[in-house]
Amino acid sequence: MMAQNLQITAAAPDPALLDLPWDVPLEEWPADVLAALPRGISRHVVRFVKLSGRVIAVKEIGESVAYREYELLRQLRRLDAPSVEPVGVITGRRSPDGEPLEAVLITQHLQFSLPYRALFSNTLQPDTATRLIDALAVLLVRLHLSGFYWGDVSLSNTLFRRDAESFAAYLVDAETGDLHNKLTDGQRSYDLEIARVNIIGELMDLVAGEFLDEEEDTVAIGAMLVERYEELWTALTDEESFTADARWRVAARIERLNDLGFDVGELDIMTDIDGTTVRIQPKVVDAGHHSRRLMRLTGLDVQENQARRLLNDLDAHAAATDRQNDEESFVAHDWLTQVFEPAVRAVPRELRRKLEPAQVFHELLDHRWFISKERGRDVPLAEAVDSYVTDVLRHRPDELAVLGASGLADDA
Amino acid sequence: MATVTFDKATRIYPGTERPAVDALDLAVEDGEFLVLVGPSGCGKSTSLRMLAGLEDVNAGRILIGDRDVTDVQPKDRDIAMVFQNYALYPHMTVADNMGFALKIAGKPKAEIRSRVEEAAKILDLTEYLDRKPKALSGGQRQRVAMGRAIVRQPQVFLMDEPLSNLDAKLRVQTRTQIASLQRRLGVTTVYVTHDQTEALTMGDRIAVLKDGLLQQVGTPRDMYDTPANVFVAGFIGSPAMNLGTFSLAEGYAQLGSTKISVPRTAVTALGADDNAKITIGFRPESLDVVPAGTPDSIPVLVNIVEELGSDAFVYGELTGELGSKGLLHSGAGEDQVIVRVDPRKVPAKGETIHVTIRTGEQHLFHAGSGLRIDA
Ligand SMILES: Nc1ncnc2c1ncn2[C@@H]1O[C@H](COP(=O)(O)OP(=O)(O)O)[C@@H](O)[C@H]1O
Ligand SMILES: Nc1ncnc2c1ncn2[C@@H]1O[C@H](COP(=O)(O)OP(=O)(O)O)[C@@H](O)[C@H]1O
Ligand SMILES: [Mg+2]
Ligand SMILES: [Mg+2]
Numbered sequence: 001m002m003a004q005n006l007q008i009t010a011a012a013p014d015p016a017l018l019d020l021p022w023d024v025p026l027e028e029w030p031a032d033v034l035a036a037l038p039r040g041i042s043r044h045v046v047r048f049v050k051l052s053g054r055v056i057a058v059k060e061i062g063e064s065v066a067y068r069e070y071e072l073l074r075q076l077r078r079l080d081a082p083s084v085e086p087v088g089v090i091t092g093r094r095s096p097d098g099e100p101l102e103a104v105l106i107t108q109h110l111q112f113s114l115p116y117r118a119l120f121s122n123t124l125q126p127d128t129a130t131r132l133i134d135a136l137a138v139l140l141v142r143l144h145l146s147g148f149y150w151g152d153v154s155l156s157n158t159l160f161r162r163d164a165e166s167f168a169a170y171l172v173d174a175e176t177g178d179l180h181n182k183l184t185d186g187q188r189s190y191d192l193e194i195a196r197v198n199i200i201g202e203l204m205d206l207v208a209g210e211f212l213d214e215e216e217d218t219v220a221i222g223a224m225l226v227e228r229y230e231e232l233w234t235a236l237t238d239e240e241s242f243t244a245d246a247r248w249r250v251a252a253r254i255e256r257l258n259d260l261g262f263d264v265g266e267l268d269i270m271t272d273i274d275g276t277t278v279r280i281q282p283k284v285v286d287a288g289h290h291s292r293r294l295m296r297l298t299g300l301d302v303q304e305n306q307a308r309r310l311l312n313d314l315d316a317h318a319a320a321t322d323r324q325n326d327e328e329s330f331v332a333h334d335w336l337t338q339v340f341e342p343a344v345r346a347v348p349r350e351l352r353r354k355l356e357p358a359q360v361f362h363e364l365l366d367h368r369w370f371i372s373k374e375r376g377r378d379v380p381l382a383e384a385v386d387s388y389v390t391d392v393l394r395h396r397p398d399e400l401a402v403l404g405a406s407g408l409a410d411d412a
Numbered sequence: 413m414a415t416v417t418f419d420k421a422t423r424i425y426p427g428t429e430r431p432a433v434d435a436l437d438l439a440v441e442d443g444e445f446l447v448l449v450g451p452s453g454c455g456k457s458t459s460l461r462m463l464a465g466l467e468d469v470n471a472g473r474i475l476i477g478d479r480d481v482t483d484v485q486p487k488d489r490d491i492a493m494v495f496q497n498y499a500l501y502p503h504m505t506v507a508d509n510m511g512f513a514l515k516i517a518g519k520p521k522a523e524i525r526s527r528v529e530e531a532a533k534i535l536d537l538t539e540y541l542d543r544k545p546k547a548l549s550g551g552q553r554q555r556v557a558m559g560r561a562i563v564r565q566p567q568v569f570l571m572d573e574p575l576s577n578l579d580a581k582l583r584v585q586t587r588t589q590i591a592s593l594q595r596r597l598g599v600t601t602v603y604v605t606h607d608q609t610e611a612l613t614m615g616d617r618i619a620v621l622k623d624g625l626l627q628q629v630g631t632p633r634d635m636y637d638t639p640a641n642v643f644v645a646g647f648i649g650s651p652a653m654n655l656g657t658f659s660l661a662e663g664y665a666q667l668g669s670t671k672i673s674v675p676r677t678a679v680t681a682l683g684a685d686d687n688a689k690i691t692i693g694f695r696p697e698s699l700d701v702v703p704a705g706t707p708d709s710i711p712v713l714v715n716i717v718e719e720l721g722s723d724a725f726v727y728g729e730l731t732g733e734l735g736s737k738g739l740l741h742s743g744a745g746e747d748q749v750i751v752r753v754d755p756r757k758v759p760a761k762g763e764t765i766h767v768t769i770r771t772g773e774q775h776l777f778h779a780g781s782g783l784r785i786d787a
Contacts, residue, residue, distance in 0.1 A: 209503030
């Protein structure tokens with residue numbers, strides 16, 4: 001066998017990487033190293049691989065593009081943009097008879113993430129498409145605020161995680177992207193147009209494959225992304241002006257942004273010479289208002305809408321125990337140890353992998369609301385947990401296994 | 413069909429002072445294949461993105477046909493960026509994969525079908541139209557992606573280094589395919605590459621950029637035969653042109669005791685800032701190997717011989733009294749000379765050969781400005 005001269009570029013290389021069969025084209029890797037998880041449409045060969053108790057995604061791609069995408073993903077992580085985590089690049093692969101093989105880009109498999117096609121292959125709520133679009137609009141606005149031009153926005157290049165009753169979107173494919181200090185309007189609008197056309201194409205494909213009802217208006221769903229994006233962009237960046245005596249509007253604007261899930265890092269306030277009008281414009285906004293607040297209070301690291309839901313329950317707990325005027329962090333600590341943790345721990349260990357703890361808690365709250373209504377009384381959380389586990393969670397198809405077997409991933 | 417005009421178009425990135433593209437004046441003809449070429453960072457991509465509407469134009473204008481598109485949104489410019497994205501949809505037929513953008517735009521079914529069929533004919537995909545992409549080879553899939561752009565019948569195709577991701581063999585193949593496809597379609601195309609060979613083989617005309625400034629526009633032949641300045645002379649052509657700057661005395665460029673005769677008209681064209689010096693360029697094929705002792709011959713120590721079948725090139729250095737003085741340079745480096753030799757009479761490594769510049773085949777440039785002297 002001809003020696004390979006592998007070159008591994010990685011921030012923290014895992015020695016176990018060396019044991020993988022790099023001298024074999026990815027398409028021919030043996031099933032025992034692969035993890036059968038669902039994938040989106042792609043033009044490169046992509047496989048999920050088990051490595052040291054975790055799962056990595058391996059993509060075969062030209063060497064220079066591999067390094068470029070790796071660097072971009074690293075920069076996106078530094079900017080705190082929701083994206084997959086790069087692990088490294090491997091070059092210098094050769095087959096046993098000396099044929100050079102393509103370089104690979106390795107990323108960490110995003111846990112609990114679902115490609116959009118998997119979400120459509122199961123029967124789900126009727127507004128799945130709408131909720132995916134909402135999540136993608138938020139992602140695109142966040143990326144654009146960070147100066148990232150994507151160049152190939154699509155459902156396939158996005159991963160979705162359940163986030164309370166909605167989804168949180170993550171960028172998975174940065175191949176065509178570019179980072180700038182600030183995007184031009186042309187760049188933003190072209191990205192939006194690409195997104196619109198790609199989304200409609202992807203939905204048309206689902207219709208052709210009979211995963212989506214023919215009656216769905218795919219063109220309207222694509223147009224919805226543009227609408228949602230514009231709304232959010234305007235809310236986050238628009239300049240507004242008012243007379244000097246309406247200063248409460250500064251606080252109102254900040255509150256409105258908080259409601260949308262954003263913190264205001266910097267706000268420009270300009271008054272004209274005679275001081276009669278005031279103009280304000282957010283300059284720096286950071287996503288994750290609720291998840292940051294929950295993190296500060298409880299140390300829980302969850303997604304934005306899950307955090308919103310948990311914070312609501314925390315507030316309800318404070319009210320129910322008559323502690324609204326106590327130091328918030330003390331109440332939060334008690335809520336964590338007396339409400340959240342016991343509820344999540346009450347879920348049998350073997351079922352815990354199905355969903356993230358915060359998502360379990362969110363569904364638990366929903367379930368309690370549902371059975372309380374059904375039984376005509378306030379059901380305590382402990383009782384709700386039992387009912388949720390036996391009646392809901394246990395019967396839920398094991399999402400990962402079912403989707404992995406759907407065969408959807410490989411027919412691209 | 414349309415022309416493309418850059419009219420003193422300038423792009424200054426926020427936070428920078430030097431324009432990335434500086435007052436670019438360039439007229440692309442209807443149906444022409446124009447290649448923007450130059451070293452990395454010279455402003456090729458910026459120019460293309462300005463045309464696409466992705467980069468603001470800080471001064472000047474951009475026109476497509478007679479229409480000023482400087483402030484028009486990218487999607488309304490009637491352009492297509494090719495090779496941006498070619499993930500194909502697995503459940504849709506090849507025809508639907510090619511035509512779906514027209515369906516989105518609300519075009520009637522019959523028109524979509526006829527445009528798709530027309531594109532398929534050009535792309536050799538007719539028999540696959542009703543199949544799924546799964547049935548296609550890699551090259552055919554790429555053509556379907558091309559078909560997506562073609563059926564939209566844009567006024568202009570834009571391509572930014574579309575081949576950079578391919579291996580050398582496939583690159584040469586795809587290069588030819590793109591060029592011939594473009595000629596058959598006759599759609600105005602602006603193509604960006606850093607590779608001058610790619611530029612020479614593909615473009616109807618080439619525009620060379622350096623530091624955001626347009627150096628020269630012309631046919632591949634123009635660029636090769638009459639480079640407008642020292643930069644273009646050294647950049648275009650492979651192997652590269654040999655160049656040197658010499659003192660001028662009594663109508664001769666002095667290279668040690670070797671004298672290269674310079675035409676009178678060129679001597680009179682020199683100005684004060686040339687400092688009585690002249691830059692002379694000569695391509696590897698403009699040198700003749702001559703016997704030792706031939707008057708005004710230049711001795712070259714052979715370092716490497718590159719044999720390419722029909723051609724052979726000597727990569728050598730000046731030797732004797734001329735050696736290591738930084739008198740000459742070429743694409744191979746300082747003091748390096750490249751000589752094309754008869755492939756049936758290649759010298760050995762370590763040997764010294766003697767060469768003279770073939771009369772009339774030297775290129776003359778102002779030592780000061782670097783501009784060509786037409787003599
Ligand atoms: N880190 C990851 N975690 C989860 N899924 C991934 C990851 N990387 C890739 N995938 C899956 O593989 C698919 C293809 O990857 P992508 O980078 O988009 O390839 P391509 O450049 O060929 O389009 C994605 O749609 C996604 O479903
Ligand atoms: N978004 C940007 N912001 C600031 N400077 C940029 C940006 N993009 C390119 N540049 C600079 O502009 C110049 C031209 O870049 P570019 O057009 O990409 O060159 P080329 O395509 O010829 O390699 C370079 O100096 C580059 O560093
Ligand atoms: Mg992709
Ligand atoms: Mg470039």
